[in-house]
Amino acid sequence: MQEERPRGSLLDEPRAGPRIDPVDFAEGTDRGVSSRERDRLQIWKLVALNFATFLAGLNDAATGALIPYIRSSYDVGLLFVALVYLLNFGGWMVAAFTNVYITARAGVGGVLCVGAAATLLAYCLDVWRPPFPLFAASYFFSGLGIAYMDAQANSHVAGLDNAHRWLGVLHCVYGVGALVSPLAATALATKTPYWHYYYLVLLGAAVANLALLTWSFRQTLFSADAGTSRGSPGRRLQDALSQKTVWVLSLFFFLYVGAEVTAGGWVVEFLISVRKGSPSRVGYVASGFWGGLALGRLVLADITHRLGDKRMISIYIVVGLGMQLLFWFVPNVVANAVAVSLLGFIIAPFFPVGISVLTRLLPADLHVASVGFSSTIGQAGSAAFPFLTGAIASKAGVMVLQPVMVSLLGGMLLLWCLVPKIRKPTD
Template sequence: MATTIVTIPPPAASIELDSRPLAAGSDIPPINTRSHTFSAGDEESSPLDDQPPEGVAVFERPNVSTVKGKLLSTNFAVFISGMNDASTGALIPYLQPAYDIGLLFVALVYLINFSGWLVAAFTNVHLTARLGMGGVLALGAAFQLSAYCLMFWKPPYPLFVFSFFLSGLGLAYQDAQANVFVANVNNSHRWLGILHAIYGAGALLGPLIATTIATRTTHWHYFYLVTLGVAVINLGMLAWTFRRGLFKGVATAKESANRDLKKALSELTVIVLSLFFFLYVGTEVTAGGWVVEFLIRVRNGEPSRVGYVASGFWAGLTLGRLVLADITHRLGERRMVFVYIILALIAQLIFWFVPNIIANAVTISLLGFFIGPFFPTGISVATKVLPRDLHVASIGFASTMGQAGSAAFPFLTGAIAANSGVKVLQPVLVGLLAGMAIFWALIPRVARHSS
């Protein structure tokens, strides 16, 4: 039987794809093209799935072994972010008498922190174009380090509050870049789960260290000496692992930064995911940040004992991200998030209506476990439904705006609690969970967006 050899010529469009950088200042491998010939009647043995025809644009996800240094440093950066976010709530009972302020002034910390995240959301793509991914990571780490330099000596309250702007700005830049980087490695759903589990591990450790220092010494602010030391290591690791091309952007990316951001914001999926993340991270940090104050004021718990309950919440969140990552991927990301929201609502309602500290400690941990996979799952979905050349702009914006919720909702909860009491925590959490279900339902069912 005669065999016909068919050669597929490269389409003209491939030249444009190959000449344009994938993302502004990105460390993600570029698009390339491959040639391939196949034999008629040889469909079963043809490696078409692995070797596309010549001229077809192919995105090669890097193997973890080739980027393990960068993967380690971005995970470490997110670990410190977890320590930072979770420790504030554990220090609230000590912050109030130290500065002689009420809950409304405490909530200002979260508001100023939110402003840092908001600024980062709209400047991240421009800085990435000019400084590159590594440059923005290092800049973010430097802002974070500066914040801890102000915090550790218990400065006047206005300066202490301002330091949260610097920490919010620095953490936002690092968070956006880390999510984009990890979302584009092989088996990204698993590595995103690990990345955010590392965040949970930092959030677990932060309240433990903060509570221990605050209860055993009269200098609660010495906790920030610990974070200062860790931040120095973080800056060094990021600068070293991303040293190639550090602070060097891409010329063409500088010109396209505005266009990419506008195009990303024109995508309905970006807006919906941003709102979903905004509510999710708000839920996460509001629960972990105000649960200690709730147990002290409403359940009459001892500060030295209930201070560790916040760590139980973050432990549950960390475990959920590790255990549920593959289960969520295999059973369907869209379906499983709805299942987790229902289970989280059940746990939250038990926490609300059962006035027992032990039961509350268990249910708040279960709440963390069930909502744990939401952020990495959302990032994974974003990589499938959004054009790849918009990943830096769209995922960076969505994740940064989402993290802004970590400051906005704790602030709103504190502002309301100043007048109505910390019992408002419960209806706020129920409302946030319900809102997440609505926005998740609005995310399109597209298998993969065509770039």
């Protein structure tokens, strides 16, 4: 094991092999500035990346709470609503295979600003309740934009010292955004006929997000990635995709994020259609799930890290299966609300822990390409599985949510068993 060296800053990066500064490796160079100034820039970047992740939470959790109102307003069935998720999935997949190329030419700051601009365009379309085809198409742009921002945020934070804690904070902030989103969307949709005005909230957040990212990454905005000296973008992506670990964890993330957003996105429709709950009340159950997710990412980060990532994630999946079965077989709205909140809490660490594990299993020069690809493919599950659930539900009913969730959790357990043994970290 590598002996821990003294740290000059909380944001330094002690890694096996040649030390690569996160700033130099990911986004060009900040040479010529003092150590204090560089630390200040890093803090601003962390603030900006966390706000971008908060916006992603506001975005992802809103659709599920608004499904009943989208259906009635546009007079469409579940299959058409599911198309929204399909177009969103298209945006994520485009980002997965273009992220490394755009990063090489525009740098991290440039990609983040492109992503922020794409989400801003999406909310400009949504806010005036356009015809349904245009409304659905806007989800391609929101998926594309959030995918670019998500890939860069995870890549940047995974390169920091104590990455498991910083990643836990980053994804906790996502959970906070996802907690607030159904509360605001449900309150607006139940008290006014203007459910689409929720997108004004997203529009305002998107403007602030673009401004904050532009300011925080201003010194390297649209500058070529210094990582190009380590090989062409295509070569780096090819090297990353040649690693079995990248594919195993990409599929794990794909199922996990699919389960996360499927549960949060369809639970309201399930409780209304199957449990006969009141829309004005069960709309808030989704916030219980996302609140559990945010809390779990904060509370369980260090516990999981110290007791062993491989062992603890396996235990969490088994417990999560128990919570999902309780939700399935106990036909009580209150019990279901508690079960789905506990499910959110127990599965919360999966994504940040997986990113941390990926960086410990791969050499440092593959981190940007592998983390960017894996996190983007994983987040594509946030659109793919809600779409599949909606498509099946349009024929078989919303009760298919439960077998879909159990299958996703079971698949995650199998994939996690295929992850190579992880070295115990040195604190």
